[in-house]
Amino acid sequence: MLSALLTIIRRDLLVAFRRRAELMNPILFYVIVVTLFPLGVSPDQEFLSQLAPGVVWVTALLAALISMESIFRQDFDDGSVEQLFLSQHPPTILILGKVIAHWLITGLPMLVIVPLMALLLYIPQQAIPTLFITVLIGTPILSLIGAIGVALTAGLRGGGVLLGLLVLPLYIPVLIFASGAVSAAIEGLPYSGHVAMLGAGLILALILSPLAISASLKISMS
Amino acid sequence: MWAWFHKLSSPKYYYEWSGKWLPWLGGLTILLSAIGLYWGLVVAPTDYQQGESYRIIFIHVPAAWMSMFVYMVMASAGFVALVWKTKISEIVVSECAVIGAVFTAIALVTGMLWGKPTWGTYWTWDARLTSELILLFLYFGVIAIYSSIEDKRVAAKAASMLSIVGVINIPIIHYSVTWWNSLHQPNMEIISDKPSMDPSMLYPLLIMAIAFKVYFVWVLFMRIRNEIISRERATKWVKELVTAS
Numbered sequence: 001m002l003s004a005l006l007t008i009i010r011r012d013l014l015v016a017f018r019r020r021a022e023l024m025n026p027i028l029f030y031v032i033v034v035t036l037f038p039l040g041v042s043p044d045q046e047f048l049s050q051l052a053p054g055v056v057w058v059t060a061l062l063a064a065l066i067s068m069e070s071i072f073r074q075d076f077d078d079g080s081v082e083q084l085f086l087s088q089h090p091p092t093i094l095i096l097g098k099v100i101a102h103w104l105i106t107g108l109p110m111l112v113i114v115p116l117m118a119l120l121l122y123i124p125q126q127a128i129p130t131l132f133i134t135v136l137i138g139t140p141i142l143s144l145i146g147a148i149g150v151a152l153t154a155g156l157r158g159g160g161v162l163l164g165l166l167v168l169p170l171y172i173p174v175l176i177f178a179s180g181a182v183s184a185a186i187e188g189l190p191y192s193g194h195v196a197m198l199g200a201g202l203i204l205a206l207i208l209s210p211l212a213i214s215a216s217l218k219i220s221m222s
Numbered sequence: 223m224w225a226w227f228h229k230l231s232s233p234k235y236y237y238e239w240s241g242k243w244l245p246w247l248g249g250l251t252i253l254l255s256a257i258g259l260y261w262g263l264v265v266a267p268t269d270y271q272q273g274e275s276y277r278i279i280f281i282h283v284p285a286a287w288m289s290m291f292v293y294m295v296m297a298s299a300g301f302v303a304l305v306w307k308t309k310i311s312e313i314v315v316s317e318c319a320v321i322g323a324v325f326t327a328i329a330l331v332t333g334m335l336w337g338k339p340t341w342g343t344y345w346t347w348d349a350r351l352t353s354e355l356i357l358l359f360l361y362f363g364v365i366a367i368y369s370s371i372e373d374k375r376v377a378a379k380a381a382s383m384l385s386i387v388g389v390i391n392i393p394i395i396h397y398s399v400t401w402w403n404s405l406h407q408p409n410m411e412i413i414s415d416k417p418s419m420d421p422s423m424l425y426p427l428l429i430m431a432i433a434f435k436v437y438f439v440w441v442l443f444m445r446i447r448n449e450i451i452s453r454e455r456a457t458k459w460v461k462e463l464v465t466a467s
Contacts, residue, residue, distance in 0.1 A: 148387055152380045156370055165366050166384060169359040170391050173398040180402060201394070212387055215304065219379040 004089040008097030009104070016105045026067040027109050033059045034117045045122045052121035053182035056114050056131070057138075061171050064139060065164055067106040068146035071098060072217070076154040081217055092210035095217070099140075099147050099210070107139035123186065130185035130195075134178040137198045144205040145170050151216035173201060231308035233450045234459050240443045247440035254433035262426035269423075275339045280427055282332035284434040285325050289357055290392075292322035292438065296364070297389035300382030310446065312378035313453075315385060316368045317445040321438060323361035330354055349400040356395055360388045374453065 016023060037055050038048060075081045075098075084094045114135045115128050123131070149167035153159030181194035229235050262280035269276040296318035303311040333351065334344040345351065364381045371377035454460045 148383075152367060152383060153370075155376075159370075162366055162370055165359075166363040169356050169363060169395070170387065172356060173391070173394045176398045176402040197398070208390065212383065216380070216383050219376060219383060222376055222379070 001089055001093055004087070005093050005097040005100075008094050009101045012098055012101030013104065016101070022070070023105060023109075026063045026106050027113050029066060030059055030063040030110070030113055031117060033062060034120065037121070049122040049124065049186070052118055052123040053127075053131075053179040053186065055121060056118045056123075057134075057175050057179040057182070059117075060110060060114060060135070060139065061142065061168065061175060063110070064106070064142040064146060064171075065167060066160075068102075068143070068150050068163065068167070069160060071102045071143075071147055072150050072154050076217075076220070081154075082221060085214075085218070085221075091214045091217075095147075095213050096206075096210045099143050099213070102147070103140050103143040107143055110139050111135050123182070126188070127182050127185040130191055131182050133195055134181050134198060137195065137202050138174050138178045141174050141198070141202050141205045142171060144202075144209040145174075148209055148212045148216055151213045151220060153220075154217065155220040174198065177201070231306075231310045233309055233454050234457075236310050237447055237450050240447055244440070244443060247436055247443065251433055251437040251440050254429055254436060258426050258429035258433050262423075262430060266423050266426055267420075272340055275336060278332050278336045280430045282329060282336060283427060284431040285332065286329040286354065287431060288434050288438060289322060289326040289329050289354065291435070292318050292325055293357065293361070293385070293389065293392065296322060297385045300385040303378060303382045304386070309375075309453075310450075312375060312382070313446050313449045314442070315364075315382050316374075316378055317442055317449060319361055319364040319368065319381065319385070321441055321445070323358060323365060325434075325438075326354060326358045326361060330358065349402070353396045353399045356399070357392070360392070364388070 034055060037051065041051065042048070072081060084098075085091050087094060111132065115131050118128065118131055146163075146167050149163050149170075150159075152166065153163050156162065177194045177197045181191040181198070184191035184194060230239065258280065263277055266277070268274055296315055299311045299314035299318065302308060303315055330351070333354075337346070338344050364385050367384055368377045368381040371380055451460055451463075
């Protein structure tokens with residue numbers, strides 16, 4: 001079972017690296033959107049540093065959302081998803097592998113780019129480790145929840161806007177706890193409670209969302 | 223008992239069975255809301271703090287209760303629809319989404335109208351207001367996915383799945399919003415839950431709550447019947463029904 005999981009991850013990573021140019025897109029999107037905030041609001045240092053925890057996380061939600069589509073879209077169109085269900089291994093494990101691979105492609109670069117962009121928004125240095133931790137725990141949750149939405153809309157044309165409508169309300173707890181932890185760290189308050197809640201959310205999502213994704217994919221294929 | 227439930231899940235039987243209930247449900251709704259509204263708006267005393275404006279709670283509070291209740295009904299029906307694949311429960315999901323969204327919108331609008339004279343503003347980012355707004359977004363999501371999938375049976379299953387995911391998330395969203403708010407704005411001027419409500423106000427409120435529940439069942443039945451007729455329009459019994467009337 002573990003080897004099946006690893007095979008799926010390796011296969012998805014391989015497919016992603018064959019189209020290397022697309023790997024950069026969510027990162028560039030992230031950088032550009034964050035850049036818009038000083039231009040649109042104010043370049044004032046104090047103001048931006050107050051805004052920073054929210055901005056870096058709201059933008060991370062959007063970047064996760066737009067990169068989410070690619071997790072099943074192509075596999076759904078060429079029939080690979082059906083093969084997952086025909087396999088001798090439980091589909092939840094294989095789906096978990098796909099989500100992990102997708103997170104490695106889209107979530108892992110965020111670990112570097114989010115703290116970097118936060119520095120551009122004058123976030124205080126002491127909050128950077130906290131931000132790093134919240135991105136590390138938070139982005140897998142985004143991938144796990146987002147995959148449910150993608151699985152439900154996989155059979156639809158132009159599901160992109162619909163996906164946002166379905167998934168963004170479900171992302172709200174991640175946003176609250178993650179930006180809350182960073183805000184607390186900026187003010188020098190204890191933030192472990194927020195991080196613990198994020199961790200609990202990750203565990204819950206890891207357990208439940210593969211089941212929901214597999215049920216949703218079955219619905220979309222019918 | 224189970225055999226009866228099974229029978230109820232057939233559209234034709236459901237249509238006949240629910241038809242008998244409609245006049246009772248409609249009559250009870252009108253009766254209860256007439257009593258509740260008269261008691262609440264005319265008989266009940268004026269609040270010494272909020273004046274007459276508090277009377278909107280006789281609409282607002284039942285609507286807010288219903289917004290949660292309908293979501294639970296929708297998610298339960300969604301579970302039934304996914305496990306036992308009965309047609310009626312699929313219809314219940316899609317119809318509940320619309321009714322629930324309307325209740326949520328009523329709760330939000332009446333709350334805003336009440337907030338203006340009492341808090342001095344239509345909207346504050348209070349935890350309850352925010353989670354009610356997010357609940358409305360969740361309803362919109364269910365409606366959106368239902369209406370964008372063409373095959374209505376597949377659409378209902380997708381909507382069921384989404385409502386079940388939402389039901390796991392509602393408590394998480396609710397508590398996260400509560401903590402978020404308590405962290406950032408601890409001393410906002412909000413009237414907390416009325417510690418003790420006078421019976422002269424409580425009874426009409428409870429009557430209105432029951433009236434809203436009966437109204438929900440009434441409207442749900444009518445909407446389900448409507449949807450059954452539209453879905454089964456090719457079948458023999460619907461044709462007979464139409465030609466007979």
